[in-house]
Amino acid sequence: MRFRPIHLLIGLLLFSLGFAFVAQIKIQRSDPLDGLNEDELVLLLDQLTAAESQLRDEKAELTDQIYKLQSAHSQGQAAVEAAEKERELARILGGTTPVHGPGLEIVVNQGSSPIPAQKFVTMLGELRNSGAEAIELNGNRIVATSFITSDDDGVLSLSGTELKAPYTWRVIGDADTIQPALDIARGTTSQLRASDATVEITRVDDIEIDSTVAPKTYRYAKPVE
Template identity: 40%
Template sequence: MAPSFSRSKHPGHAPPTVEEARRRLAALGKVRLNRTQVMATMLTVLLGVAMVAQVRSNDEAGLRELRQTELVALLDDASTRVDALQREVNELEDDRERLQGQQGDAAAEAAARQRLESYQILAGTVPVEGPGITVYVSDPTSAITQTMLLDAIQELRDAGAEAIQIGATRVVASSHVGIGADGEIVLDGRALTPPYRILAVGDAHTLAGAMAIPGGFTDSLRGAGATVDVTESERLLVDAVHTPAEAQFATPVSPTAEQ
């Protein structure tokens, strides 16, 4: 038991001398280990080393402790998992390629359909609708001439008209304006009789502005005594269609031939 340095509460007990206090402190500084304590210390150190080694070799020891049949079963299970994952990867890649192919086909189909619709509109082979203007020309004195009608078509085209119909005839790139045997205006072989009705699909405000150009179609007709009325519409139907004639001389050239 360690000696106490507390002051005695008994009045008859004398305090230790300086020399006695030094001897007691020296005794406390000396460590006395018996054989049992030494063995316990060594066992503790060895146990710590063993625990570290066990942690480091845990995985290897776990595999080494398995029997051959258990190792084979573990290997078979791992192989089965790998095969299942590989099949899933293959299925996902097939799905991706199929979806990409479908998207590519759909995009190509949409682009081809859009080009076809544009060509059909330009060729006048399908009815179209959209915003535009209606031009009514009352010409009781037959003041309109071939040149005036050509000017009207050109002014509408310059203003961005995507479809033009005069009377019951669709105006296309190959349309021809002429004069009939009796002096009447003929459009693609059809005689036009007043009052004239011109339909044009496009930006209505722009088309109406083109008809109001000073010295243009409207001014020329009004100067000759005709009456011109332009009406803008949000939805206009051009229902006349053009039947293209089969080309006799021109043939398409493939892109490879051009190169």
């Protein structure tokens, strides 16, 4: 092949394009800070420092807001749970809801003479003092306002409802505490047995007390605000 001027022109053009391409790559890869003087670099550093400080403050503020929201949610949830537990406890103590749990079944059969109401009043006190949480007598729920009486013929009544033998107490609570309290010397069960009555105490893993009482309406007593 013979060398011609056109070949030189093509070579120059290729060299120019290659040089321009390399120069462009160097420009793109160069540090943008290289062209700044010292004052401009100091100003840029101050701006970056201020921006970082502002971002840190915003992060701290957002973190604090998240913590407050989480804390408020936790407190609100705890308040709801506490209120629900109080309502549940009030329903149990007030006898307005069926309950179940471990406890005792006590069956009392009178002997040749009727059982005085005072014996059962004392027995009820022993049950309460030993930690009974729910009590039922012959299918009637016993609450704080319940009372046991007997008429001249010795017929027992619970809050006006007549009771007939055998008398079955169903008690929910810690049997390991309640039973010894009933069996103490000179306690109610000992006195009943001494008066010719029979008393049978059976531990039950899960007693159901389905009887309830109507919620009591108070006319004069009001809660303190």
